[in-house]
Amino acid sequence: MSKIQSSVLVIGGGVAGIQTSLDLTELGFKVYMVEKKSTIGGAMAQLDKTFPTLDCSLCILAPKMVEVFRDPNIELLTYSEVRDISGEPGNYQIKVLKKPRYVKEDTCKGCGDCATVCPVRGIPHGFDYDLKTHSAAHISFPSAVPPVYLVDEDKCLHLNYGICGLCQNNCSAEAIDFSQEPEEISFSVGAIVIATGWKQDMPEVYQNLAGSSPNVVSSMQFERLLSANGPTGGELMRLDDKKHPHSIAFVQCVGSRNFSDPECKKYCSSICCMAGAKQAIVATEHAPELETLIFNTEIRAKGKNFYEFIEKSKEEYGVKYVNGRVSNIKEDPENGKLRLFYEDMDEGIVKSSEVDLAVLASALYPNNDYYELLNSLEADINEMSFVSDESRKELEDRNIFFTGYAADPKDIPVSVAEGSSCAAKISEKLYPVRFEQIKEPEYPEEIEIKPNEDPRVGILVCQCGINIAGVVDVKEVVEYIKDLPYVAHAEDNMYSCSSDSQERIKEMIEEYDLNRFIVASCTPRTHEPLFRNTLKEAGLNPFLFELVNIRDQDSWVHQKFPEKATEKAKDLIRMYLAKVVNLKPLKRIKVDVEQTSMVIGGGVAGLTAALNLGKQGFKVHLIEKRDKLGGKVLDYNDLFNTKVNQEDIKTWIKEVKDHPNITVHLNSNIEDIRGFVGNYNIILKENKSQSQQEFKVGTIIVATGANQSEPTRYVNLVEKYPDRIITQSQLETLSDDEIADFEDATVVLCVDQRENEHNKGDSIKTYCSNVCCMASLKNIQRLLKVNPKAQVHVLYREMQFSELFAEKLWRDARSKNVTFERYRSIKDIAIKDNDGSFHVKYENIGANCEIEYNSDLLVLATPELPAEGTKDLAKMLKVPTTKDGFFLEAHVKLRPIDFATDGIFLCGSAHWPKNIDESIAQGYGAAARATILMAKGEVETEGITSYVNEEKCVGCGRCAEVCPYNAIEMIEATKKMGIYTVSESKAHVIGAVCKGCGACAAECPVGAIDQNHFSKFQIKKQIDLLTGIDKAACQKTN
Incomplete structure (x- = not known):
């Protein structure tokens, strides 16, 4: 057999492909990501917001896109197509055709000077679904990754007629290269992931629904109308007369769930009901007096917090749900208004309604590239036009996997979890060659910040499309903060989290000799790691940074008071300025990770996770409180509409019991969990004998399920x-x-x-x-x-x-x-x-x-209710639950199987009731996330830790009592008192264990404990700066 390759081909750069790729590199495998379009991001990059949180879609996706772009172990091949796949599992030979951009990718600065002078205009813009046009030299959208322009070879005057060349003459970076030719790139990989996404028919297909009218748009076209980087800059308008609509109809199930028309899809597209509710809410936020009607046969809101979101749309935004399917739409030729004819299912009669704009939730289906790939792989297609279960299983045996919409219809969180699932399956097959091709990221030498050096602060204020700028006067805020003490430079931009913005931050640091930085944008929970890494790439210590949340804490909560919101933004930034000038460089500590995992719950999700980890060579403790494995599905008479059967699950149980790396604990309950990521101490009690057992693990997977x-x-x-x-x-x-x-x-x-x-x-x-x-x-x-x-x-x-x-x-x-x-x-x-x-x-x-x-x-x-004991387990793990008692993930869209607490992961119905196939996918996904920590064998601890002033410490031990991580120990110290040497107890913080929660600093009765990055002095100065802007209030600590 030929050598197993330590690399993977990922075909498709949407959110599923992105998650798969990022997990694979963390697991130790090089990735070739091939994307047909000129940018990664897929359909998610085209969305305005996401449900049910109404997060800005690009805001939460852009950090992931930048991460792909920065990763030295991902070779990003955009504007490229896979032309040939040959070889065998573990050693496939791949040929990719990379089309010429006629712009040098390593030279282009993304400035747009080429597009500015290009005389060829009016080319339909595919990213905006042809709702606007672009020039022959163009970029898909401002936050595109890579941030590189391209020249349309079919429209360019120079390429077709040998004339013009204005872009080349105007490019200061000398990035235009008309001599580029298509390039064939060959490489070998051990596995392949197909994540080619979906497409949607445009309204013109549905002439019975007035598809040719400019005031009838698809749901994705409507997303672009709502988006701040869309064709209208986020201003909601009709496309014929550019007037604001006063009424909008959202027409569901267009071209889907239809067995009578061969041109229609027979399945439900999975996301349209929730997308329609979201679009109606966002449209109403744009225009509070707007009338929104959603025509449907039934609303499908079965995901986590989805039904509550539907009710919110009704109660808080006045969205009207009409129980009826629209059969016909006619346009009034005089005023462009639309009359919808539908059957009112509640009353059983035909009615009509007139609106200004209609949005068609037309069917989603795999694109043509998908079928070309299936044909080349000799895979069968089922009657719903997706890869058949039989072929999918055969292909997985050959190291070829499907994720996202390439597998079947699904929404973003399921796609993300499935991406991690693919990574786990590949890791199980390729783990012997893990890390063979991995390069460590390189950073410049850190700039020394001297204690007596005056702060020079740079501030970037994010418009966040219209999430912030639609409420806060960003320009006014920037002008105000320019004059604050220690501010060397301040500016605003559209999206601070985009790849070009990261480059701009680095340019600002160099250009203005900055030694501190503030970004005023959204939440540090999702974006702080991105900006800290940018500072690191610029040579600054990553802890000399603060993120001011003027979205969640300002624009979102004060939408109806823009003037007050603007003043609050100034206050927030001013307060954080007081803190940032007093920040000091901090260092992270690397600690060893116990390469053992604990899986709590022996149902299908837990079995999947345990078996995957065991097969990769990691030790696993599988905890089950019942006297048998398999969960409730083995209690059932039979399974239904799943890719596995009960015999498969029984086989897994036997494999788990027989596997030398897996220890099964039946009839057992967890008594205590202490420790931190990479080093958890577990006390387990066997219920029959009442005996206790103690062991250490590096990661924990929660798979406790749910019960009716x-x-x-x-x-x-x-x-x-x-x-x-x-x-x-x-x-x-x-x-x-x-x-x-x-x-x-x-x-x-x-x-x-x-x-x-x-x-x-x-x-x-x-x-x-x-x-x-x-x-x-x-x-x-x-x-x-x-x-x-x-x-x-x-x-x-x-x-x-x-x-x-x-x-x-x-x-x-x-x-x-x-x-x-x-x-x-x-x-x-x-x-x-x-x-x-x-x-x-x-x-x-x-x-x-x-x-x-x-x-x-x-x-x-x-x-369905959370499993018994969920509340107690959550307390032991120190992880949150929802109001309904299910475990709460770190982020509903992009971290659905992670907890906010490092080292602990989530899968199956413990997260939310779900079917067997999805539980299995999450089980694999959680195993991938746990493997990332354990495969490296070490983890960097939080640099923000507490410290003790021994002179003040009286040795009472209250700090040690409240520390949830056992990060404080009481040590005996000696002290000279005249001629005597006195021994006394003092608190000592174990830096490698401390998580910087601050509980000890708050508890200490004599103020002997303080915390790096959140010191009492810094917090006091923030309070001072809330009421004043003088230098005395902004003074540095000695």
């Missing part, structure tokens, strides 16, 4: 007929013979969940449990198998599923003795005892009347 709750509604009937009123989970555990006899069965979905009203008690949930609707299709099949002649009723509000084959399975169920009957609220369903059967009475939405019937068997979809 017991019914709290119809309690008297449940107690009287426990075999005839059961939950879906209970039904799944019964054998056919154990199911009570029935001629008529009723499945009731959304029992005490997806409730609009809050604070009804612990048994009433506002969220969707995600898995119930799909489970109901499985249970319907089961009931009809037991009694083929039975009548089955499914009482539902809105079917919540978006799995690839869900629509087909639903359609198949409707063709049998099954009626899907829509109701409005669970409180409207009356169920009474009818001598052994049940009398069911409810208001049917479709029929618009009251329906009554008798049923023998009731199956209830009650809420």
Whole structure:
């Protein structure tokens, strides 16, 4: 067999490809990222905001894009296509065609002088979905990565006719190179990841919906209209007369979920319902008087906090949801207004409505490159036009993986988790050659900052599109801060987190001889590492930086008070200036990482994580409180619509039990967890023997799952007929013979969940449990198998599923003795005892009347709840939970399987109820994140630590008592007192362990403990600067 290559090809530079690539390099593998377009970022870079947090999409993505661009172990091949794949698993030969930009990538400064003088104009701009035009010399968008222009060879006068050349003459960097030719690049890789994303049809395809009207746009075109770097600069307007719309219709399911038209897609595109709600909210923020209507057959809001987001759109923004599918749109030729014709499903009649603008949520589907790749790999395509499960499994055996929309429809968090999942699978196959091709990043020698050297502060104020500049007068703020003490230079820009902005920061540091830096933009939780690294690249200590959050703490919370928000921005920056002039260079400490992991929970997610880690050579402690592995799925009668079956899971269990690197602890509970990233001390108790065991681990993966709750509604009937009123989970555990006899069965979905009203008690949930609707299709099949002649009723509000084959399975169920009957609220369903059967009475939405019937068997979809003990475990781990009790991830979009606490990761239904396939993907993903820490064998600790003034310390030990990381030890110190030597107890901070939380500094009764980067003096000066701007208030510490 030929040598295994320590490199990976990632095809596609969207968010899934980006996450996969970044994880792979951290895992020790070189990455070749090939992107057909001129920039990475994919569709996420084109979005204005993301749901459900309404974060600026580019703001949270740009740091990841910059990270790819900076990574010395990612060879970024944009404007390139894969032309040939040959070889064998572990050693594939790849040929890539890199198209000429006619701009030297290593020379271009991204200044745009070429585009300014280019005489060829009016070329449709693909990044903006043809809503504006660009010149022949252009860049996709200001924050493009790489930040390099290109010349359109089909339109350029010089390339086609040998004339012009103005761009070449005007380029001060001499980056224009008309002699460039297509370049074939060859290299070898051990594995391949396909992350080619999706595309969307433009409105012109849908002539019945007035697709040719300029006032009918696709959902992605609307995103560009909302975006500050879009064709209208974020100003919402109609495209024909440039007037602001007063009413907008969002038309859902255009070209999707349709089995009758061969041109349409049969599946749900997964993201459109939530995207529509988000767009309606953002549009209303642009124009509070705007009327927004969302036409839908049902709203699918099954993700974490999604249903609450839908309710927020109604209650806080006045978004109207119209239960009806639009069949026709006609444009008024005189005023451009649009009349929508639709069936009102609540009333069963055809209605019409007039609006100024219509947004079509047209179907998403794989692009042409995807099918070319599948054809070259001889992969089969299923009836939904995605790679078949059989081919996907065969290709994974050959080290070829799919992620993101290239696998099946999904949203951003699932794509990110799946990207990490691909990285874990590849790491399992290639780990023997880990780090063979890895280069360590190189930084310039750090500039020495002398104690008596005056601060020279640079400040960059971010407009953040219109997130900040739409409320805060950024120009006024910059003019104000220019005159503050120690400010050597201040300026503003559109997006401070973009790659070109990082270069500008480095230029500012050199040009103005800066020794401190402030960025006033968004949250340090996501962006501080980016800017600190930029300072490091400029030769400054990364801790001589502060990020002022004038978005979350100002523009977002004071949207209706722009003048006061502007003044507050000045105050915040002024306060941080007082702190930054007193900052000192700090150093991180490297500590060894215990190359052992603990996985808490032995369900499918935990099994996946443990087995992946074990196969990579790491020791694993797998903790399960029950007496067997496999979780609840092995209690079920069968699995349904998954890529694995119960035999697969039983095989995994045997592999786990037999694996020499994995220790399984059954019937066990965790008693205590102490320590810090890389070094956690665990105390475990075995429940039967009550014996305790102690061990150390470097990382922790939480996979504790979720369980369906017991019914709290119809309690008297449940107690009287426990075999005839059961939950879906209970039904799944019964054998056919154990199911009570029935001629008529009723499945009731959304029992005490997806409730609009809050604070009804612990048994009433506002969220969707995600898995119930799909489970109901499985249970319907089961009931009809037991009694083929039975009548089955499914009482539902809105079917919540978006799995690839869900629509087909639903359609198949409707063709049998099954009626899907829509109701409005669970409180409207009356169920009474009818001598052994049940009398069911409810208001049917479709029929618009009251329906009554008798049923023998009731199956209830009650809420999924966090596993028992979740709250106690969260306290031990010092990690947060949501209001619903599930674990809270570090970032809903881009860190869905990380906790904010380093070294602890999350997967499966402990994060949120989810299906088996997604739980497995998250299990792999969490394993990848844990492996990143353990494979390196060391981790850098936080440079911001506490320190003790021994002269003041009285040795009381209260600091050691409150320290959550055991980072303080009491030591015996000696002290001379005249002729005597006295021994006394003193506190000592262990720098390698301290996380800089500040609990000790707050607790110390004599003020003997202070904290680097957050000293008492710095905080006092911040308070002083809130009320004054004189140099005395801004003075440095001695």
